[in-house]
Amino acid sequence: MHRGRFAITLFFPILLLWLGNFVKAAEFPAIEKGVLDLSKSNTDPNAILTLSGDWEFFFQRFTDQIPGNETGQFIQVPGNWDEISQFNSNYSEGFGTYRLQLKGLNPDRIYGLKIPTIHSASQIWIDGKMLASFGDLGREKSEETPQIAGQLLFFSPDKSEAEIFIEVSNFHFFQSGIWSPIYFGEEHAVISFDRQSRMFSFLLVGGLMIMGVYHLFLAYIQRSFLESLFFGLACIFLAIRELAGPDAILMDLFPYLSHGVLVRTVYLCLGLAFTFQTLFLFRLFLPFKNQWIYKVQYIIMGIFILAILFLNTRDGAIFFNYFTLFLAPPFILFTLYIVVRAAIKKTEGAWVFLVGLLFFYGAASHDYLINYQSEGVNMSYWMPYGFFFFILSESVVLSIRFNRAFLNEAKLSTQLGQTNESLKRFIPREFLKLLGKNEIVDVQLGDAVSKDMTVLFADVRNFTSLSEGLSSKETFEFVNRLLTRTDPIIRKNQGFIDKYIGDAVMALFANKPDDAIQAALELQREVQNNNLLSNQKIGIGVGIHYGNLILGTVGSKYRMDGTVISDAVNTASRIEELTKVYKLDILISEDLKNQVVHPEKFHFRLIDTLNLRGKRSQNCIYEVYDDPEKYPPGFLDHYEKGMQFFRNVDIKEAKVHLDKALNLKPDDGPCQYFLEKLAEYSRVQQNLE
Numbered sequence: 306m307h308r309g310r311f312a313i314t315l316f317f318p319i320l321l322l323w324l325g326n327f328v329k330a331a332e333f334p335a336i337e338k339g340v341l342d343l344s345k346s347n348t349d350p351n352a353i354l355t356l357s358g359d360w361e362f363f364f365q366r367f368t369d370q371i372p373g374n375e376t377g378q379f380i381q382v383p384g385n386w387d388e389i390s391q392f393n394s395n396y397s398e399g400f401g402t403y404r405l406q407l408k409g410l411n412p413d414r415i416y417g418l419k420i421p422t423i424h425s426a427s428q429i430w431i432d433g434k435m436l437a438s439f440g441d442l443g444r445e446k447s448e449e450t451p452q453i454a455g456q457l458l459f460f461s462p463d464k465s466e467a468e469i470f471i472e473v474s475n476f477h478f479f480q481s482g483i484w485s486p487i488y489f490g491e492e493h494a495v496i497s498f499d500r501q502s503r504m505f506s507f508l509l510v511g512g513l514m515i516m517g518v519y520h521l522f523l524a525y526i527q528r529s530f531l532e533s534l535f536f537g538l539a540c541i542f543l544a545i546r547e548l549a550g551p552d553a554i555l556m557d558l559f560p561y562l563s564h565g566v567l568v569r570t571v572y573l574c575l576g577l578a579f580t581f582q583t584l585f586l587f588r589l590f591l592p593f594k595n596q597w598i599y600k601v602q603y604i605i606m607g608i609f610i611l612a613i614l615f616l617n618t619r620d621g622a623i624f625f626n627y628f629t630l631f632l633a634p635p636f637i638l639f640t641l642y643i644v645v646r647a648a649i650k651k652t653e654g655a656w657v658f659l660v661g662l663l664f665f666y667g668a669a670s671h672d673y674l675i676n677y678q679s680e681g682v683n684m685s686y687w688m689p690y691g692f693f694f695f696i697l698s699e700s701v702v703l704s705i706r707f708n709r710a711f712l713n714e715a716k717l718s719t720q721l722g723q724t725n726e727s728l729k730r731f732i733p734r735e736f737l738k739l740l741g742k743n744e745i746v747d748v749q750l751g752d753a754v755s756k757d758m759t760v761l762f763a764d765v766r767n768f769t770s771l772s773e774g775l776s777s778k779e780t781f782e783f784v785n786r787l788l789t790r791t792d793p794i795i796r797k798n799q800g801f802i803d804k805y806i807g808d809a810v811m812a813l814f815a816n817k818p819d820d821a822i823q824a825a826l827e828l829q830r831e832v833q834n835n836n837l838l839s840n841q842k843i844g845i846g847v848g849i850h851y852g853n854l855i856l857g858t859v860g861s862k863y864r865m866d867g868t869v870i871s872d873a874v875n876t877a878s879r880i881e882e883l884t885k886v887y888k889l890d891i892l893i894s895e896d897l898k899n900q901v902v903h904p905e906k907f908h909f910r911l912i913d914t915l916n917l918r919g920k921r922s923q924n925c926i927y928e929v930y931d932d933p934e935k936y937p938p939g940f941l942d943h944y945e946k947g948m949q950f951f952r953n954v955d956i957k958e959a960k961v962h963l964d965k966a967l968n969l970k971p972d973d974g975p976c977q978y979f980l981e982k983l984a985e986y987s988r989v990q991q992n993l994e
Contacts, residue, residue: 337359338359339404339405341405342408343407343408344465350494351490351493351497354488354489354490356469360379360381361377362378362386362402363377363404364378364399364401365400366400377404380482383485385482387482397478397480397482398476399475400444400475401472401473403470403471407467408466410462410465410466411462416461416492417457417489418436418459418460418487418495419488419495421485422453423453423471424478424481425452425478426443426452427471427473427474428442428471429469429471430470430472432463440452442474443476451618478619503554506548510548513540516700517541518541520534520537521538523537532589532703535582536699536703538577540696543574543578543696555567565618569621573613576606580609586640589658590647590655590658612624637666644659644662654701654702654705658702661695661696661697664691664695665691665695754856755853756854757851758813758814758854759800759821759849759897760813760876761795761814761821762810762849763791763825763846764846765808765809766885767844771841771843784807784808788805791831795812800815800820800821800824801813812824817901818900818901819906822929825847828847829847832844847881847890848878848881848884849891849893849897850880850896852871852873854869854873855869856869880892880894880926886974887913887928888972888973892927892928893926893929895927906931908929909928910944911945912926913926937969939969940970946958947960947965951982951983960983963983964980
């Protein structure tokens, strides 16, 4: 409940500020029929006026074709000229001239204009003097050279009146005319206003970039934390979009940036920012069973990028508007539904995210109304504030998630320590022998020995799903039947079980590594030949590694236990986990293979090269088996050639040989795995091309 009160408390002041934004309009003089009379009001010298209202407009004419005594038709600024009666072209193509008469000026003062983005080319004149030119005007597309407008212009009137002419031609963009506010005021006020605007933009860009790079770094450290990756990318694209926004800061940084590149940058950044924001939200609050939504989002993003890159500027802008018109509303509603549902279910961070999302949607709606209003109300844009507040809320949610992860890690470490303290197992006799002790009474706290040994991990496949159909008693009976069969095989081959880990076992072999391999092969045959779980066939995965271990005793004078400390244990466990990935029964490390005394007794197949825990360099893993007829003739030849081409990044040849190998043995896990990898590489290359 306190989160809901926090959200409401935060939202209402923002709403009041938003509504207060409309009240300012009545304080400024209005443009009436192409005339702004400053003498009719006591305007503060430090005030900034928006030149919004009815300007005179001369369609399909430039200033050299306009007689001084002619009156044009009146058109709303900001707005598009496609609303006038003479307009009959497609997508606002054409040219024209805007005129505004300023009255009540002080000839002793210098005035300034803050010109917004105007597509595609424009010239600004005051009393017959050209103040600025952006691109080359044209009466048709071939004559026009597009360039983005957007800078400060200053003039000193010779008298109390002045005429502003703005010539505009547009053949490279879908939206015509002057559709963003023009700001006007005395020199110092305009400069101050521009500095404040740019300062906020730089602060916003800097904040977004810092958050973006920071979360990309976190994603690099923790690869599985995709939330941070999506959030970081969204921040960076939003920062670039802000640089290319109304202040055209990107043009200041790169003066020779073309019109087409700038427009494509704006739309690409908007689309990609929206996409990664959505993916970030899905990752936070969408159940993992709804993976299809990610695929849909990736497909849409691919289509969008290709369209913006390969369509011309005008068609790309048209595509973007229709694209957002049809796709943005359902995605917005869907994301709002997800966040509201998560907030109702009291999902961690959902309320904070919901407040930021509502503010973002409110800011976007506010700016949309500004762009499409009919009366030119004097309002500022709220989208930068919406972005900032939305990103801030997302950052808070991520901080909550990271904090929970750190607490869980600390909790897990504590639980592991408590588990080690609470274990009450007898120390195996083999363990005593390795410590050089004959009897358990001879063992002292702190006794330890370092020795190169073989570590074997064996685990039941799909144990969770198997146990779901069993009662608690049946589950324990099954585990005990399995361990009863496992222990004699381990002992027969000169090893001993050091740990029982649920349905898994960890065994140590102090003699030659051949013993561990032989035990694994016999264990596989035992499981295959005996019915250990009613009428269901079970499988086990075995991972074996060879390395240095430290065996010793830990505890206190009242309670102590034997333990093994080594990275080799983690490596063996990791190799066992890989048997599920490659769908194989037994995997061993290269370190163990190199120590085998009688390699002629076994058959080995190279599977992969991995960075395993406890190793500074890469380590190969091998499948081991003793049946020479396990694989059909020709299978291993094609497999080895395919893997050689795979390591040489020859995708085509690798796929040919792996396909042939898979045809010979359709259920071979490594072939299926590497063919899937080849398919991913092919898609990446196609995207890069």
